[in-house]
Amino acid sequence: MMGGQVYRMERDRARFRDIVRGRLRKDLRKYLSTSELLGRQGKRAISIPIPQIELPRFRFGENDGQGVGQGRGDEGRAADGEGAEGEGAGEAGDQAGQHILEVEVELEELAQMLGSELELPAIQPRGTRQLSTEGGRYTGIRSTGPASLRHFRRTYKRALKRTIAEGAFDPRSPRVIPIPEDGRYRARRTCPRPESSAVIIHMMDVSGSMGREQKDIVRIEAFWIDTWLRSQYQNLEVVYIVHDAVAKIVDQESFFHLRESGGTKISSAYELCLSLIREKYRPENWNIYPFHYSDGDNWSARDTDRCIGLLMDEILPAVNQFCYGQVKSAYGSGQFKKDLDGALGADERVVTAAVNSRDEIAESIRLFLGKGR
Amino acid sequence: MVSGSLSPQLRADAERAEGMARAVGLDFYEVVFEMLDAADVNAVAAYGGFPVRYPSWRFGMSFERLHKSYQYGLSKIYELVINNDPTYAYLVRSNSRMEQKLVMAHVFGHADFFKCNVWFAPTERSMVEVMARHAERVRLHIERQGQEPVERFLDLALSLESLIDPYLPLREHLRGERENGKAGGAAGGIAERVRRRFEARWGGGSELEATEDSPGRGLPTYDVLGFLLEEAPLASWQRDLLRIVRNEAYYFVPQRMTKVINEGWASFWHSKLLTGGLLDPSEIVDFADCHAGATAVAPGQLNPYKLGIELFRYAEEKGLDIMRLRRIHNDVSFIDEVVDEEFAARNQLFVYRTQGPDGRMQVTDRDWQAVKQQLLLELSWCGSPRIELERIGSDGCLELVHRHEGRDIKLDEAGEILGQLASLWRRPVALSTRVGGQGRRLVHDGGELAVLESDGAEPKHSEAG
Numbered sequence: 001m002m003g004g005q006v007y008r009m010e011r012d013r014a015r016f017r018d019i020v021r022g023r024l025r026k027d028l029r030k031y032l033s034t035s036e037l038l039g040r041q042g043k044r045a046i047s048i049p050i051p052q053i054e055l056p057r058f059r060f061g062e063n064d065g066q067g068v069g070q071g072r073g074d075e076g077r078a079a080d081g082e083g084a085e086g087e088g089a090g091e092a093g094d095q096a097g098q099h100i101l102e103v104e105v106e107l108e109e110l111a112q113m114l115g116s117e118l119e120l121p122a123i124q125p126r127g128t129r130q131l132s133t134e135g136g137r138y139t140g141i142r143s144t145g146p147a148s149l150r151h152f153r154r155t156y157k158r159a160l161k162r163t164i165a166e167g168a169f170d171p172r173s174p175r176v177i178p179i180p181e182d183g184r185y186r187a188r189r190t191c192p193r194p195e196s197s198a199v200i201i202h203m204m205d206v207s208g209s210m211g212r213e214q215k216d217i218v219r220i221e222a223f224w225i226d227t228w229l230r231s232q233y234q235n236l237e238v239v240y241i242v243h244d245a246v247a248k249i250v251d252q253e254s255f256f257h258l259r260e261s262g263g264t265k266i267s268s269a270y271e272l273c274l275s276l277i278r279e280k281y282r283p284e285n286w287n288i289y290p291f292h293y294s295d296g297d298n299w300s301a302r303d304t305d306r307c308i309g310l311l312m313d314e315i316l317p318a319v320n321q322f323c324y325g326q327v328k329s330a331y332g333s334g335q336f337k338k339d340l341d342g343a344l345g346a347d348e349r350v351v352t353a354a355v356n357s358r359d360e361i362a363e364s365i366r367l368f369l370g371k372g373r
Numbered sequence: 374m375v376s377g378s379l380s381p382q383l384r385a386d387a388e389r390a391e392g393m394a395r396a397v398g399l400d401f402y403e404v405v406f407e408m409l410d411a412a413d414v415n416a417v418a419a420y421g422g423f424p425v426r427y428p429s430w431r432f433g434m435s436f437e438r439l440h441k442s443y444q445y446g447l448s449k450i451y452e453l454v455i456n457n458d459p460t461y462a463y464l465v466r467s468n469s470r471m472e473q474k475l476v477m478a479h480v481f482g483h484a485d486f487f488k489c490n491v492w493f494a495p496t497e498r499s500m501v502e503v504m505a506r507h508a509e510r511v512r513l514h515i516e517r518q519g520q521e522p523v524e525r526f527l528d529l530a531l532s533l534e535s536l537i538d539p540y541l542p543l544r545e546h547l548r549g550e551r552e553n554g555k556a557g558g559a560a561g562g563i564a565e566r567v568r569r570r571f572e573a574r575w576g577g578g579s580e581l582e583a584t585e586d587s588p589g590r591g592l593p594t595y596d597v598l599g600f601l602l603e604e605a606p607l608a609s610w611q612r613d614l615l616r617i618v619r620n621e622a623y624y625f626v627p628q629r630m631t632k633v634i635n636e637g638w639a640s641f642w643h644s645k646l647l648t649g650g651l652l653d654p655s656e657i658v659d660f661a662d663c664h665a666g667a668t669a670v671a672p673g674q675l676n677p678y679k680l681g682i683e684l685f686r687y688a689e690e691k692g693l694d695i696m697r698l699r700r701i702h703n704d705v706s707f708i709d710e711v712v713d714e715e716f717a718a719r720n721q722l723f724v725y726r727t728q729g730p731d732g733r734m735q736v737t738d739r740d741w742q743a744v745k746q747q748l749l750l751e752l753s754w755c756g757s758p759r760i761e762l763e764r765i766g767s768d769g770c771l772e773l774v775h776r777h778e779g780r781d782i783k784l785d786e787a788g789e790i791l792g793q794l795a796s797l798w799r800r801p802v803a804l805s806t807r808v809g810g811q812g813r814r815l816v817h818d819g820g821e822l823a824v825l826e827s828d829g830a831e832p833k834h835s836e837a838g
Contacts, residue, residue: 009416009436016433053434055532056789058758060780066737068747069725070670070679075736101437157751 020103021113027050028117032365033358035216046110047102050234062126111231115225118365122373123232123287123320145185185345191313198233198287198320200226201276203269205294207244208261209331217327218293219256224365228287239276243269245299249276265299266292266336267306274310283325288319291368295332304336308343316349321373324366328356349373386470386651387477393646394481400697401484403459406477407707409469414450415439422455422463423504427511427617429527431674441757451667454480456487456628458498471656474661478646482639485699489723490635492627492703495546500624500667507617526611529793530598530618535618535757538595541625585693593763597773600762606799629755630703636682638699640668644682675751683720684711704752712748722748750778758782760804770816771798775806782806784815784824791817 013065024031031037031048041045114120141154159178163169169176200224204210230236241247247268252260273290280286298304316322326337337352344350351371353364387406392601394401409417413832419436420426425657451472454462462480464473497503535576594600598619602612628635640700644664652660668679688711689695698707716722717739724738738744753759760774766772771794775782787804794802795817803816805827812827 008425009419009433012419012428012430012433013436014433016430016437019430055431055528056786056793057532058535058760058775058790059783059786060758061783066724066726066747068675068744069723069734071721071723075723075739087514101434102441103437123727133600 007034011130017103019053020101021105021109022315024048024103024105025113025117025264028113028361032114032117032224032362033220035220037145038219040371043106044108045104045106047104048215049102051101065287086087107227108231115231118362118369120228123229124295133167138188140187140189141184142187143184145183145187145244148216149186151184151186155182155238158182158184162298163195196233196287197235197237197285198229198289199237199239199281200229201239201241201273201288203243203247203268203273203292204255204289205260205264205292206242206260207294207297208265209295209297209329210327211329214295214327214329217358217361218325220357220358220361221293221325221365222291223292224361225289225368227366228369233287237281241259241269241272243272247272263299264294264297265303266294266302267310270307270315274314277315283318289321289323290315290319291323291325293325294336295325296326296330296334296336297332298336301339304339308339311350316344318348319349321368321371322350323354323368324350325368326352326354328354379406382470383473386474386789390474390477390481390646390651393649393651394478394485394642397642397645399485399642401460401481401488402457404480405459405461405481407461407463408466409463411443411465414465415443417463418450418453421785422453422461423501425501425505425508427508427527428515431528431531439479452476452479452483454483455500455523456493456496456498456624457500458488460484460487461501469590469659471652471659472663474651474656475643475647475660478643478651479639481646482642483635485642486631486635486638489700490627490631491701492543492631495542496627497620497624503620503624507621509618510613514614518610518718523610523614526614527618529797530615532790532793533598534618534622535602535755536595536597536760536762537599537622537626537631539755541596541599542623542626570758592765593761595759595761597760597762601797606796607797618697626755627703630705630752633675633677633681633704633752633793634683634702634707635683636677637683637685639684640664640678640682641695675748680720684708684716687711687716687719705749708745708748708752712741712745714741717744753778766801766803769800771800771802773802773804775804777807781808784808784813788815788817788822788824791815792819792822795819 011066033310037046037048038048135227135332138149141151155178156176159176159182160169162179163176202218204215204218206215224239226236238252240250240252242250242255242258243264243266244260245263245265245268248362249272269292277283298307311322324332324337324340326332328334334354337354340350340352348371353360353367355361355364383406387404391404416436418439419432426432439448439450443450450465451468452462454460460480460483461485462476466474468476487496511523511527591600598615601607602615602619605615607615647660648657666683668676670676670679684707685695685698688698693711698710704708718741722739722744723736724739724743725734726737727733728735758780759778761771761776763773763774784806787806791802793805796819799819801816801818803814805812805814807813814825814827815827816823
């Protein structure tokens, strides 16, 4: 009688998950401006905390902070302090608590939600590059190989044919003895598979004026950009660069937590980005997406000129799109975006966005990814 | 008689446990044990142990919670037993033999309580089939009306689930018996005594008093669901869903009003039976460990297993007839009868209050009468706010009154419910209550909620603002 329950549960569970997805879709804007989802993604799915969906009920409220307990302690003493016993194994109460449920959603699905919320177009990969990869499927047969890959049926058929051909087969005693030459083995057959690859190069200014809030905004931007581009390419790599007066490649963890101080030389990051493109991510093989975030201050106008030169002559011809997100900070002048817009505003490979607060994250992501490049 | 899908060894254990339970005077219907894999027990538990329930996302949610909590090692379901004839109980395959014996003995305690306790006397004993029929009807409505409307109406009805009169089933049961010429029968006499005790403590008209003579539509009543079923302008499929929800709510009422006494009774007997010969001497230490876990007390929480078993042990020590206690009492009357100064002191009971911004709990009172009063308050009316439908106002307004006993209700959720009630009643709905000692009147006219101040003494019947 139990099989039925387990089967039925699958349907009720699926229905519940549908409802949760509906909520998630409805609240996606909220998730677009909080760091709640960060660090929760696995390889394929992300675990999303949502408040338990409660039906409204008549319930006791605030002044219900009284009850009966059991244990030592004088009147006026804390009752939940030291010597607290472990929790009982009793049944779950039916009183509502602030339960948080975690629901697994595939990253692919989350990207789709993002896409439909922000009306993002699908990306047209640049050119028609195909990377051949070795398909690893054992669909072939060959006459040598390790015993563990021996194809029993094919080997037996071989041996049977040989036995009959030799005239040694006796239907009344159908004995077939394979010899080494009968052996047939499974083999890997390689087949070229087209694959589109992309690389995201996140560059962030970590000079003194980029505070915690500014970094959080960058973090959220980067998370959603990664999620979207991952759904558009079979193979996605992400590189993180931080810079103040000098630039370096770091891992994801330090990208978000590093706090440097000192001056800001944006060209240092662009130079590092360019050398990555030249040495590792050749434009022939990769769709390239550099993103740069800063609060808009640069060391000097000369360095800004150098940045614009690097972009125009070297970086833009190699990449799908270059994005600059200017995060507002208490000290940032916001000059860099003006300079970029002035020099490259007409170039459709360049997108700049000002992010003055968390509420503007969604809009900036729409700007960055809305061109379908 | 024991039956079910058990291995020969467990079957022998079950039969021995049953024999011992019968020998000490426990009385129960046939008990059917079902063996479950650990992976499946959460699904079964999410359905409350019933093999067939109507389709609802809430069971799916409940499963997700149980399943996650099990995965993280936070909880594990030991016992699952349903009040039915035959009584169904579940064993989890991965449990040790000692744990299986413990669960079996515990189950016989519950099975006896279901059959013998007077509050369970009116319950449907073929609930397994009834639930299955409910499921079938809900599926039929989904087929005809579509999933969305049925789901939405079910959710609405379920949030009104607690608007029933917990004392109604027994009252009607006893009236039925009287009409069948069994007046003054054993159960009737018992209920009468319980009623007097209840009245003495809570004063005023008792909930056991019959209200059938009240003029006009049987008002006032706590059975708001029953009233809506009769009077609300509903489509027939909606009426049927409401009937199903009400029916299941009444089935579960006795379990909500006997948490402490029922768990106490089952624990009392599992302890006696296991240490009285059911256990192999080599299992004693593991049993003690397991039992201690189940009866452990977390600060600020009432563990019904612990409180219940201590009450029965104390009652037995005092020479009270425990068989009689389990026959006639619910949690409130049981605690009222047994808890005294010595019990409170021995069990180190205290009243606490959460204080300060961090909600620290502080012991505020060790006086046994205060402790008892607090216990009774918490358990009264199944732990839910007492909401009565008082009358229908001149404009057809449904006038609800919260019978305030010292605890305020949450106004935001109450407002939501009023909105749902109004959409169902199609005329205004009002609730009078008190918040922080101030009278409040919530009125929902189907479009908007208004919260008005009122004098607080008695509900005022002002026009909706």
